[in-house]
Amino acid sequence: MTFPMRHLTVLSAGLGVALLLGSCEKAAPYLDKVKKALDRETEEEIAARQPKPPTEIPPPPAPVKMELVINKEARVSVLGYHDFTEGASSNDMILNVADFRSQMQAIRDAKLPVISMRQFLDWKQGKADIPAQCVMITIDDGWKATHTLALGVLKEFGYPFTVFLYKNYIHIGGRSLTHDEIREIAASGGTISSHSVSHKNLSSRGGRSPAAYDAWLREELVESMRFLEENYGDTGAVVKTFAFPFGIYNDRVLELAREAGYEACFTVNGKKTTWEIEDMEIGRYVVHGTTLANFDPALDFGGGAVTTGGRRLLAEQTSADGAAAGPLVTVKPDANTVLGNRLPLIEVDLSKLQGVDPASIILRVSGFGRVAHTYDPASGRLAYQIPQRLRVETCAVQLSFRHAGSKQNESIGWTFRIDPLADYLSSEATAPGKSDPVAEKEESAALSPPTATPSL
Ligand SMILES: [Zn+2]
Known part of the structure; x- marks a missing residue:
C-alpha cells in the first residue's frame, strides 16, 4: 500500500x-x-x-470496431465476349451489337448489378462486399469493334467491364485497337488486363524442353502485363488479371501465373463463381453470336440465396401440386433492391419455419457487425432498424439461427443497395438545407461511429 x-x-x-x-x-x-x-x-x-457539473463536455465515445461482412454465398456470372458486328452474326465469336444491347437490357431487367474487376477481386480477397447475385462483363482479344460498337452500349448502361488484350494484337492496324482507343476504353469504365503476348495455346509445349517451356510461359505471362503497365498504367485502369487464350491451361501454367503475381485468371468454363472457387481458374460464360445457349444460363441464378443448411430459404418454393408457394423466408428490403433511404428497417419473416430457437438468432449488417434485433416468436417476425444513415452503397445482411434441439446452423445472406442520388434528393426535400443548425447537427450525428450492441 x-x-x-x-x-x-x-x-x-x-x-x-x-x-x-x-x-x-x-x-x-x-x-x-x-x-x-x-x-x-x-x-x-x-x-x-461529487458528480461532475453538467457543463463539462463528456469525452468522445471509444471508436467502435467496424466489422466487415463478406457475403460468402454471393455468386457472380462472368460473361465473356469477343468481337461485334452491325450485320448478321456469321460465327459464334462475333455478336450483333443489337443482340449485345438486348443482353445488357436483360441484365438490367433481371435487376442484376454489374460489378467491376476490382470489386470482384476485393470480394474474393475479403476486402469488400458485392451483391448476392451479380454479373461481370469481359471482352477478349482487342477487336476494334470493342471500341466502335460495344463501348457505346456499355456507356449507355453505365456498366463496368474488362478487356483482355494480347500484346501482339495491340495498335498494329487493321481491326486491332489503337493506343488511343484503349485509353478511351480505360477512361470509360474499362479495366485493362492481359490475354498473353501471342495468343497461343499455353498448354502446348511445341517440342520445347521443360526449361524452354517455362521461359516461354513466363514471357507470355510477365511481358504481356509489363507491356500493359508501361503503356496504360497511368490510366489507373490496369489490373493484374489474365484470361487464358482459348481458355486452355495446365498445372504449370497455373503455377507460373501465381508466381507472376496475378490476382485472378479466367477460363471459359461457364459456371457461377462462388467465394471458394480458386482464383486462378475463374469460369466464364462465353456468349456466342448465334445462340443464347450460354447467355441464358448465366443470368439464371435460380432465385434466392443458397443457405449453408442446403435449403434455399429465399427461393420460390413449389408445393406438391406444382403451384408456386412463395419462399420459406421473406426479407425486406428485398435482395438486390435499390433504396432511396439510408435508414431502412430490416425485416425477416421466419413464420414458415418451425421451431427456430430465438436465442440462437444472430443478425449481422455491413458496417454495424452483430446487431441487437427484435424477434417475436409468436409471429416469427424479426426486425432491426438501421440506427444511423448507411454510408455504404451495398449493404449486406446475414442472419443465422438454429432450430430447437439442433446443432446445425441455417443462414441466409442477401444484399440491397442504396441509390446515393435518390437519398440525397429525399433528404434535400425534408431538410431545410445545410445552413440550418438542426440539419447540420443531424449530419454530424450521422458521421459519428455507430454503436452496435451485441444481442444474446
Ligand atoms: Zn482470345
Missing part, C-alpha cells in the same frame, strides 16, 4: 511533535488527533466524489 503525500506530511509532522514531546504523557492524545487526521478525507477528495 502506498501513502498519499498529504498523509506522509501529516504523519511526519505528528511524529516530529511526538518525538519532541518524547515520553511525555501529553503525546498520547496528540497522536489520536494525528490518527483522526489520517482517516479524514480532504476537501479535494470530497469534491472529487
Whole structure:
C-alpha cells in the first residue's frame, strides 16, 4: 500500500511533535488527533466524489470496431465476349451489337448489378462486399469493334467491364485497337488486363524442353502485363488479371501465373463463381453470336440465396401440386433492391419455419457487425432498424439461427443497395438545407461511429 503525500506530511509532522514531546504523557492524545487526521478525507477528495457539473463536455465515445461482412454465398456470372458486328452474326465469336444491347437490357431487367474487376477481386480477397447475385462483363482479344460498337452500349448502361488484350494484337492496324482507343476504353469504365503476348495455346509445349517451356510461359505471362503497365498504367485502369487464350491451361501454367503475381485468371468454363472457387481458374460464360445457349444460363441464378443448411430459404418454393408457394423466408428490403433511404428497417419473416430457437438468432449488417434485433416468436417476425444513415452503397445482411434441439446452423445472406442520388434528393426535400443548425447537427450525428450492441 502506498501513502498519499498529504498523509506522509501529516504523519511526519505528528511524529516530529511526538518525538519532541518524547515520553511525555501529553503525546498520547496528540497522536489520536494525528490518527483522526489520517482517516479524514480532504476537501479535494470530497469534491472529487461529487458528480461532475453538467457543463463539462463528456469525452468522445471509444471508436467502435467496424466489422466487415463478406457475403460468402454471393455468386457472380462472368460473361465473356469477343468481337461485334452491325450485320448478321456469321460465327459464334462475333455478336450483333443489337443482340449485345438486348443482353445488357436483360441484365438490367433481371435487376442484376454489374460489378467491376476490382470489386470482384476485393470480394474474393475479403476486402469488400458485392451483391448476392451479380454479373461481370469481359471482352477478349482487342477487336476494334470493342471500341466502335460495344463501348457505346456499355456507356449507355453505365456498366463496368474488362478487356483482355494480347500484346501482339495491340495498335498494329487493321481491326486491332489503337493506343488511343484503349485509353478511351480505360477512361470509360474499362479495366485493362492481359490475354498473353501471342495468343497461343499455353498448354502446348511445341517440342520445347521443360526449361524452354517455362521461359516461354513466363514471357507470355510477365511481358504481356509489363507491356500493359508501361503503356496504360497511368490510366489507373490496369489490373493484374489474365484470361487464358482459348481458355486452355495446365498445372504449370497455373503455377507460373501465381508466381507472376496475378490476382485472378479466367477460363471459359461457364459456371457461377462462388467465394471458394480458386482464383486462378475463374469460369466464364462465353456468349456466342448465334445462340443464347450460354447467355441464358448465366443470368439464371435460380432465385434466392443458397443457405449453408442446403435449403434455399429465399427461393420460390413449389408445393406438391406444382403451384408456386412463395419462399420459406421473406426479407425486406428485398435482395438486390435499390433504396432511396439510408435508414431502412430490416425485416425477416421466419413464420414458415418451425421451431427456430430465438436465442440462437444472430443478425449481422455491413458496417454495424452483430446487431441487437427484435424477434417475436409468436409471429416469427424479426426486425432491426438501421440506427444511423448507411454510408455504404451495398449493404449486406446475414442472419443465422438454429432450430430447437439442433446443432446445425441455417443462414441466409442477401444484399440491397442504396441509390446515393435518390437519398440525397429525399433528404434535400425534408431538410431545410445545410445552413440550418438542426440539419447540420443531424449530419454530424450521422458521421459519428455507430454503436452496435451485441444481442444474446
Ligand atoms: Zn482470345
